[in-house]
Amino acid sequence: MAIITKEALKNALDEAQRIILTVHVHPDGDAIGSMVAFYEALSNEGKEVTMVVDDTVPAKYSFLAQVAHIKQPSEVLDWQADMLLVLDASTFERIGKVGSLCKAPIFNIDHHISNSQFADSLYLCPEFAATGEILTYLCDSWGWPITPSMANALYMAIATDCGFFRFSNTTEQTLRMGALCVANGAQPNIVSEHVEVTTAARIEVMKEALQTIQFFKAGRVAIIALDEALMAKVGDDTDGYVDLIRNVDTVDIAILLKAVDAHTTRVSLRAKVTDVNAIANQFGGGGHVKAAGCTINANIQGAIEHLLAVIA
Numbered sequence: 001m002a003i004i005t006k007e008a009l010k011n012a013l014d015e016a017q018r019i020i021l022t023v024h025v026h027p028d029g030d031a032i033g034s035m036v037a038f039y040e041a042l043s044n045e046g047k048e049v050t051m052v053v054d055d056t057v058p059a060k061y062s063f064l065a066q067v068a069h070i071k072q073p074s075e076v077l078d079w080q081a082d083m084l085l086v087l088d089a090s091t092f093e094r095i096g097k098v099g100s101l102c103k104a105p106i107f108n109i110d111h112h113i114s115n116s117q118f119a120d121s122l123y124l125c126p127e128f129a130a131t132g133e134i135l136t137y138l139c140d141s142w143g144w145p146i147t148p149s150m151a152n153a154l155y156m157a158i159a160t161d162c163g164f165f166r167f168s169n170t171t172e173q174t175l176r177m178g179a180l181c182v183a184n185g186a187q188p189n190i191v192s193e194h195v196e197v198t199t200a201a202r203i204e205v206m207k208e209a210l211q212t213i214q215f216f217k218a219g220r221v222a223i224i225a226l227d228e229a230l231m232a233k234v235g236d237d238t239d240g241y242v243d244l245i246r247n248v249d250t251v252d253i254a255i256l257l258k259a260v261d262a263h264t265t266r267v268s269l270r271a272k273v274t275d276v277n278a279i280a281n282q283f284g285g286g287g288h289v290k291a292a293g294c295t296i297n298a299n300i301q302g303a304i305e306h307l308l309a310v311i312a
């Protein structure tokens, strides 16, 4: 493993002809926006690029033209490449089957402080709010044109990872990179309309989810729990649930629990003050200081007990 500079990354990209691009499973706005934007940028540089994700891509991202080119692993006919470029994923496991199917040298561009340094070459910027912010910065500093469709994708990537410029990871540079996207043709209202779209059915599920909210530790910790029955109605799109509790005045740590089965619970942690990356680390997970995730081998009630035991 080597930590590389942006110059070394540029040299490696210049030399590579065939590049396979991938992102983490359960792809979010940053993962998808970053991947389609860099797909276009690398294609414009004359590269032969394949995008692959070992998961379904949520339909709300399909307004971005290049999303139609994203393949499932079973659709990739040729895994030979000069480079497997992994965006926004912090561990080898997070790229699913792609990691075993592609044997090319792994390059990783990421912003997770918990990055496990799994790649052969890592370009890591933990102070950046989004992988999309890194890519906007790279395109700008390398003089790579940012087309209107790239700008929309990069804007979506940045905006979705910083709560549309509201979270603590939003820096002066985050706003500058967002502004650069808009200067190059990104349409913030169009991105918001697609990404924040909801349905009447989803609001009905949210009504049920609201009933599960519990407060602990004098209101500093709030938990919203989606049991197996609710998860079946929610599907993969669990965006927005943690937002129902994170803005409560007394709440520091907002936790979304998602039942996978009777013995497994996925946990999303958001904080105003506490280092939730450290909490997630205790269960083998991680992420960012103010936003992290993990999986606990227990049912929802068990997960609540485990979490409350490690939260001061």
Ligand SMILES: [Mn+2]
Pocket: 030, 031, 088, 111, 129, 130, 131, 161
């Ligand atoms: Mn990200």
